[in-house]
Amino acid sequence: MHIRDILAADQTTLSFEFFPPKSEAESQALFENIASLEALQPSFVSVTYGAGGSTRELTHNLVTRIQSTTTLDPIPHLTCVCHQASDIEDILTKYAAAGVSNILALGGDPPRNLPSYNKADDAFQHAADLVRFIRQFNERKLHPDPRGFGIGVAGFPEGHPSTPNRLDELDYLRAKVAEGAHYICTQLFFDNRDFFDFRERCELAGISAPIIAGIMPVTSLASMKRMAQLALGARFPAKLLRALHRCQDSPEAVRNVGIHWATEQCRDLLDNGVKGIHLYTLNRSDATRQIYQNLGLRDSTIVRRR
Numbered sequence: 001m002h003i004r005d006i007l008a009a010d011q012t013t014l015s016f017e018f019f020p021p022k023s024e025a026e027s028q029a030l031f032e033n034i035a036s037l038e039a040l041q042p043s044f045v046s047v048t049y050g051a052g053g054s055t056r057e058l059t060h061n062l063v064t065r066i067q068s069t070t071t072l073d074p075i076p077h078l079t080c081v082c083h084q085a086s087d088i089e090d091i092l093t094k095y096a097a098a099g100v101s102n103i104l105a106l107g108g109d110p111p112r113n114l115p116s117y118n119k120a121d122d123a124f125q126h127a128a129d130l131v132r133f134i135r136q137f138n139e140r141k142l143h144p145d146p147r148g149f150g151i152g153v154a155g156f157p158e159g160h161p162s163t164p165n166r167l168d169e170l171d172y173l174r175a176k177v178a179e180g181a182h183y184i185c186t187q188l189f190f191d192n193r194d195f196f197d198f199r200e201r202c203e204l205a206g207i208s209a210p211i212i213a214g215i216m217p218v219t220s221l222a223s224m225k226r227m228a229q230l231a232l233g234a235r236f237p238a239k240l241l242r243a244l245h246r247c248q249d250s251p252e253a254v255r256n257v258g259i260h261w262a263t264e265q266c267r268d269l270l271d272n273g274v275k276g277i278h279l280y281t282l283n284r285s286d287a288t289r290q291i292y293q294n295l296g297l298r299d300s301t302i303v304r305r306r
């Protein structure tokens with residue numbers, strides 16, 4: 001379903017993110033978790049795109065498998081990194097043929113496994129250029145939906161590490177929306193004040209696209225460290241660190257603290273009229289299900305109109 005229809009139908013969207021599994025065993029585990037999450041009827045699910053090389057095909061495979069074997073609505077991520085316009089054209093053509101309705105258009109992380117990578121060789125230097133290309137693809141009416149793909153872009157409540165000038169950064173975000181993005185999904189954050197302030201700054205900058213908040217529950221100290229590396233610049237509030245430090249010898253207690261923290265973030269976001277919450281699942285289902293349960297969202301009609 002086109003993201004515009006999803007946003008119109010759901011008062012608050014609730015969505016999940018997966019990454020492509022790299023082995024058959026991981027894939028089997030993921031589809032067991034997907035089956036369990038399907039019962040929660042998320043507004044959509046999204047699938048990340050690797051920074052280069054072999055995992056990229058896996059994104060396409062996972063998206064089309066979700067599309068054809070589940071009731072879920074998958075949104076593939078797509079990045080500028082290591083792509084020429086013809087690659088992107090092929091990918092969009094394949095997704096259009098598979099009936100995929102939306103794309104999250106991103107700059108992309110630089111590939112760690114390609115030391116010779118040179119950003120200047122990419123056809124698109126910034127996500128805004130990719131958004132423009134997708135919009136132009138849409139205008140050629142190559143998608144079964146006459147509107148073409150719905151387009152999402154990334155937003156960074158705490159700022160993106162490569163643009164220290166926060167005013168410039170909002171200009172770049174506004175450019176992505178002006179090029180045709182229909183919604184913004186944020187980087188994970190642990191202090192809602194950062195999100196609310198970002199939302200207000202977007203409003204002041206005339207950015208009117210709906211903003212979906214990215215939430216990642218801490219489920220282990222190791223995953224928190226991985227997150228800190230993936231989401232460079234993310235702030236881990238002292239209150240959260242203190243709570244985790246108190247129970248660091250008990251993995252179960254760490255998980256409980258992390259899920260409690262994420263639940264409180266979601267509750268506060270819902271109380272303050274957030275348009276959507278996107279949960280980074282790390283391909284698991286237990287933390288997401290627990291958060292739903294804590295929030296009383298087992299019956300997803302609480303925040304949904306359709």
Ligand SMILES: Cc1cc2nc3c(=O)[nH]c(=O)nc-3n(C[C@H](O)[C@H](O)[C@H](O)COP(=O)(O)OP(=O)(O)OC[C@H]3O[C@@H](n4cnc5c(N)ncnc54)[C@H](O)[C@@H]3O)c2cc1C
Nearest residue numbers: 048049077106107108109126127154160162163172186187
């Ligand atoms: C929700 C979400 C999902 C993500 N999923 C993935 C994924 O699947 N795969 C992956 O590789 N990465 C992913 N990322 C990470 C993301 O690709 C990187 O953080 C990337 O560096 C920024 O992406 P962007 O789309 O904001 O890029 P851009 O909008 O291109 O911005 C990148 C940097 O360039 C700056 N910039 C933008 N326009 C200009 C301009 N005209 N002139 C100068 N500077 C400019 C921005 O301020 C920013 O600092 C995700 C991030 C988020 C928030």
